[in-house]
Amino acid sequence: MNIAVEHIATDQPPDDSKARDLDYGWQSGNRLQLLENGEAYFPAVFDAMRKAQREILLETFILFEDKVGHELQGILIEAAQRGVKVVVSLDGFGCGELSPAFLRELAEAGVMVQMFDPASKTLGIRTNWFRRLHRKIVVVDASVAFIGGINFSADHLGDFGPEAKQDYAVQIIGPAVADLHHFALAQSGRQVRTRRGWRRRQQRPSPWTDEHGDGLVRLIYRDNVQHRDDIEEAYIHALSQARQRVVIANAYFFPGYRLLREIRNAARRGVKVQLIMQGQPDVLLAKLAARMLYDYLLKDGVVIHEYCQRPLHGKVALVDDEWSTVGSSNLDPLSLALNLEANALIRDRAFNQQLYQSLEALARDHCQTMPAKRKPRLWLWRLTVGFLVFHVMRHFPALASWLPAHKPRLKPIESPAHDV
Template identity: 90%
Template sequence: MNVAVEHIATDQPPDDAKARDLDYGWQPGNRIELLENGEAYFPAVFEAMRQAQREILLETFILFEDKVGHELQGILIEAAQRGVKVIVSLDGFGCGELSPAFLSELAEAGVAVQMFDPAAKLVGIRTNWFRRLHRKIVVVDAAVAFIGGINFSADHLSDFGPEAKQDYAVQVSGPAVADLHHFALAQSGRQVRTRRGWRRRQQRPSLWPTHTDDGLVRLIYRDNLQHRDDIEEAYIHALSKAQKRVVIANAYFFPGYRLLREIRNAARRGVQVQLIMQGQPDVLLAKLAARMLYDYLLKDGVVIHEYCQRPLHGKVALVDDDWSTVGSSNLDPLSLSLNLEANVLIRDRAFNHQLYESLETLARNHCQTMPEKRKPRLWLWRLTVGFLVFHVMRHFPALTGWLPAHKPRLKPFESQAHDH
């Protein structure tokens, strides 16, 4: 028996172009719950899937065949067998090691499995490195949604050991779920209904709502079409509005000039600005690149912490007492210039306070703080190397455009089902 596994290229517009190019506005009256690490995330998202009656939409960058991956597989198979429509979109690089048997078991049960930009290995090396489907979104029955930075892998659980990741996601209930559902369905290449509130708009919704009621949520995303800079612009706009405090916890920190300048300017005008970076990174280059920027920020009063308990994988930030963002986007060239990403912006005092308390505990108990004045004898060397690395990294996305693997494509294939 041959089982078809779909390949999608969501850089290309689906049939419903109006549904594809969307600007989602602020939605009031939502309930937002912070989910820290796999211990909070997996039980919540798995229980929602087990209760699904009509539909499960899932996008993830990484799915491993470990205890988390197998539990997810079992839940999705059981849901599909009881008649739930299940659509799973995976990244061809992040999920490139999944076995044909694992995928076939899903497809045989009726799960629609989709792979973004798959590519065969060249002399044992994967070639589809750039422009990844990096979003992590789950929407169940168009009633509850999950979005953040947590993949479906056991390395998000503390019992994984010293390499277990520190990360965050949110569970959203309320009107904003309709936007997340509509977005996830459109990105999967399915036909979606376009209601009045979702029609393409001539002017984009404000990044900063005029009213300040709690429970406001807005979905933002970046693609390589009309929304290349939306997430970066949201950060820049929020920083420009900051009056009291800013906390940014980001795994891979190497933003562009404009964002760096807004961080520095906020500190200069007296805002308490704290950055939480990786102290024990899973990618050493990420730590080295971020440290090239330290002197530029420290001299203007930015406080920089390095989280040293385990690898930091979070992509969260807060401004003052009510603005927050949680999602999949790092602040580096890959996320800001190449990857397909999604965040939610949140205006809610209780959520902001909860996130602040979590990050403050992290900074106070598990981080080392970088000294304001670093060793003078290394200053010129750091300045020179930092200048070169910064400009290479900032032009890196444009350079990758010359690589063939940079071009996502739509190509169906069949995997041979395994024998039972």
């Protein structure tokens, strides 16, 4: 039987010429809410979906068939059955273990499910490792949006145990939602109206609020076409302007030399620079890679904390008392040179302070701080190796684009005959 699951194996922009080069500016008048971990994120997202009247757009890297995944499935099915348009975009690697029955139940209810770069296992091993759809975006009724690093899986909840992830997202209500909505539609291949039309729709009364806030928000993203460096450049620009403080909490930290140099330069000119890294990593290689850079940063006054309570999965940063970013992008070669990512840039003092207080408590209560006067151990050699590794990976998309698995295709699939 045919089920409404489409396979997308491209990171190219949609064919609509109006959506080829999406470039969003700052939008004012937004209300922002920091959401820490699944305990804050899932109730907010699920409540918005239950209130949906017209449309739910969802992109995620991981969706598991656990208590969170099944609750999400039930909410999406109920929404589709009452006439809400529901479009779900999943990554073929991160969601590669979803059962055909789980997907079929969504499709039969009218949910349009799309899979980015699906691939069957070869000798029991998944081979679609690179160029992931790593974004985590939800937009409901073009009125409320969520963006961050939290997947739809129970390992973002504290009761998961010692392996529960520490992570962040932001809820946005206001004009910036129109940009997130426009972007999510364009990337899903759905028909995109003019942005002016979506602005008019955004002015309709929202079921979540009667008034917006003062926050400035800008959507930035990276693809492997025209926006390869946008997130990296945003970090570099913000760091170059820093005068008081910088706090970066990032799960996978192995940036290129330009970004690394701006972090060091900020510390050299007297900015208080704090990095929060994984001390209890879910991927040991991530910790080892980050530690290759410690000596280079510590010798110029950067303060490095390793979060040891549980795995750190966050991708957030703040500069001074106004600028912040929350999104899906790590600071490593996969996110900065391969994956499809999206971050929200935020200029809002209240939000900045809220994020700062959360990260400061994390560093104070649950981290170990690396000694500032560690004996240098071949830091120049480590930095050189890191530089070479990063920039080899940086050119990988150009090579990978020649592989058959990454040629554009969009087609329905057949439900397995034995699936009941």
